[in-house]
Amino acid sequence: MDKLILETRAVNKIYGAGAAQVAALQSASVTLTQGKVLLIMGPSGSGKTTLLSIMGCILRPTFGDVVVHGRNISACDERELASIRRRYFGFVFQAFNLFRSLTAQENVEVVLRMKGRSKQRIHAEAADLLDRVGLARRAHAYPRDLSGGEKQRTAIARALAGDPPIILADEPTANLDSKTGRDILQLLRGHAQELHKAVTIVSHDPKVEEVAHRVIYLEDGRLKS
Amino acid sequence: MLWLAFRMLFQERGSLAITLVGIVFSTVLTLVEVGIYLGMMGNATSVVRHTDADIWVASKNVPNFDFMQPFPAYRINRVRALDEVLWAEKIHLWFSFLKLADGRREQIQMIGFNPDTGIGGPWAMAAGKPADVKGGHYIIMDQSSIQRLGKLELGSMWEINLFNKEQSFKLVGLSREALSFTTIPVVFTSYNEMDHSLMGSNFEGNTSFVVVKLKDPTKTDSVAQSLRAMLPNNDVYTRQEFIDRTVNYWTIQTGIGLAFFLTAILAVLIGGAIVGQTIYAGTIEHLRDYGTLKAMGAKNDDINLVILTQAAVSAVLGFAIGVLVTLASRHGIETAGVSMQLPLLLFAVVFAIIVATCLAAAYISVRKVKTLDPVMVFRE
Structure with a gap:
């Protein structure tokens, strides 16, 4: 049986107060299991990114619980949340968010350094990760010299750095052409299955459904089955 | 994180150059102004300082x-x-x-x-x-x-x-x-x-x-x-009292010393403003990077270390260049008939002021990062 790695229990997120109150997310319960790809779909403003931020321990829910690897993180302070993010999560962003002063390899090394890897291992591990996403030959290129697909591959290598069990990807194909987008999705699915990662993709692109093991829909902050 | 601070600092040479210009300007102007002031006070008291006497008897x-x-x-x-x-x-x-x-x-x-x-x-x-x-x-x-x-x-x-x-x-x-x-x-x-x-x-x-x-x-x-x-009917001073009296006269009673100090303080303030502005602009420019680091699990202290390290390294570099410029221009200034005294203590004090100014400027950026919402990394 696939192992449950993350669970949200009836999480709500409310912005503002009084008459200006907006419920971005209402009673959303989601589970993530190892080796599977979960796709969260919905129109713009439906609360996808809010849910992803809560799942990634970046945003605190107004109500409800988030359980990561069996630990309820509701009582955690900012330092503990940072530590949980460092240990359990890898992030892939729509705008890639690579550090422009660093080469592709150094972008991966940043995470390994943050995770306290020994200096001897950092270089070899980063090179290995770039090789895994097919970017070994572009390891020393700066982001400005990489294509959109190469940037996203670098971002995936960075998300995999340090072997986190959960990968959260926000619109990973939005800035890519359709062929490159498909390659990136296959790469994510392949890693979910081969490396037993729990991958969550947020997208409003129906083509992403092809790689997902499970799809949930969000509309006006509510989950639709 | 120190590694990241150095990489970001030296890869963006344009920003670094602007920051260094501010620090060098501050350092040179402060050292020269205070150096000339000390030179003038040194001249005003040179005979008293070099005369091997314990007490000076002067007119009332x-x-x-x-x-x-x-x-x-x-x-x-x-x-x-x-x-x-x-x-x-x-x-x-x-x-x-x-x-x-x-x-x-x-x-x-x-x-x-x-x-x-x-x-x-x-x-x-x-x-x-x-x-x-x-x-x-x-x-x-x-x-x-x-x-x-x-x-x-x-x-x-x-x-x-x-x-x-x-x-x-x-x-x-x-x-x-x-x-x-x-x-x-x-x-x-x-x-x-x-x-x-x-x-x-x-x-x-x-x-x-x-x-x-x-x-x-x-x-x-x-x-x-x-x-x-x-x-x-005479004034009697110890050697140090007479030196202090002479220095006080030229510094306070004539206002000459205060004018020099005011210029030196302005140099520090203007330099500090330039440095603060470039460091803050650099932080705003890297806000997404810092947000990404926070999302990936970096603590505020880690990011603060990056910003403060960059400010401190800029301060040390800018100060070193400023000292070289000051020493290189010293001969020209003295040839023009203006005395300068640059004791080691002056370098130490100006260095401390420059580093403190840069760190204070960076602190404004640190406060900005503290309130940074890492959710912004998901926005395009």
Whole structure:
């Protein structure tokens, strides 16, 4: 049986107060299991990114619980949340968010350094990760010299750095052409299955459904089955 | 994280250059302004500092070394009568005029000292020796006067109007580092020669200062107190008191020192503003990077370390370049006749100020990062 790695229990997120109150997310319960790809779909403003931020321990829910690897993180302070993010999560962003002063390899090394890897291992591990996403030959290129697909591959290598069990990807194909987008999705699915990662993709692109093991829909902050 | 701080700092050379310009500007202006101020104060007190005396007896209410008033020279006998006194010497200080070859007149500060002891005389010689002024109309001029007086050739004759008498003096030596606050050339001659010149004038039998050396310098304060009681018509200062009085006069009473300090403070503030602005702009530019780091699990302290390290490294680099620029321009400044003193303590203090200013500027950025919402990394 696939192992449950993350669970949200009836999480709500409310912005503002009084008459200006907006419920971005209402009673959303989601589970993530190892080796599977979960796709969260919905129109713009439906609360996808809010849910992803809560799942990634970046945003605190107004109500409800988030359980990561069996630990309820509701009582955690900012330092503990940072530590949980460092240990359990890898992030892939729509705008890639690579550090422009660093080469592709150094972008991966940043995470390994943050995770306290020994200096001897950092270089070899980063090179290995770039090789895994097919970017070994572009390891020393700066982001400005990489294509959109190469940037996203670098971002995936960075998300995999340090072997986190959960990968959260926000619109990973939005800035890519359709062929490159498909390659990136296959790469994510392949890693979910081969490396037993729990991958969550947020997208409003129906083509992403092809790689997902499970799809949930969000509309006006509510989950639709 | 230090690695990331260095990589980000040195990869973005344009931002680094702007930051360094601000710090170098601040460093150079502060060092030069304070250095010139110290140089001026050094000149104003040079004779007092280089005269090996524990106590200075001057005319009543003398505000500084330069603005002396004559008083009866026989009062030295009361000083010498004290058991604690090892020796006491008289020093003349008068402003007079020196006639140049082209007919122009330049004001000079003439110091008369005892060539047998050298007390009150030149302390560093470029040519000749202090004792050479003994026994005639001989003078020692400071080589810093060349700019004002022209070529100073040993053996050349100079006409000096001393107490309304034109007298010829032979140049027998060149001193070094004897400058006055007012930049008026300093000329040394023998005390007795000046004393003779005073004969027949209203100031006959007067002197400018009596300097005192004690057998036991630890008793300076108590002996100075005794002398104040014995010489009610004179001011009696310990060496340090006279230096402080002179410095206070030029710094506070004339406002010259405050003007220099104000410029130095403005330099630090303007430099700090430039540095603060570039560091803050750099932080805003890297906000997404910092947000990404936070999302990936970096703590605020980690990111603060990046920002503060960059500010500190910029401060050290900018200060080092500023020091090099200051040292390189020092010769040019001094050749133009402006004295500069750059003690190691000044470098240490300016370094501390520059680093503190840069870190304070970076602190504004740190506060911005503290409130940074990592959710922003999901926005395009």
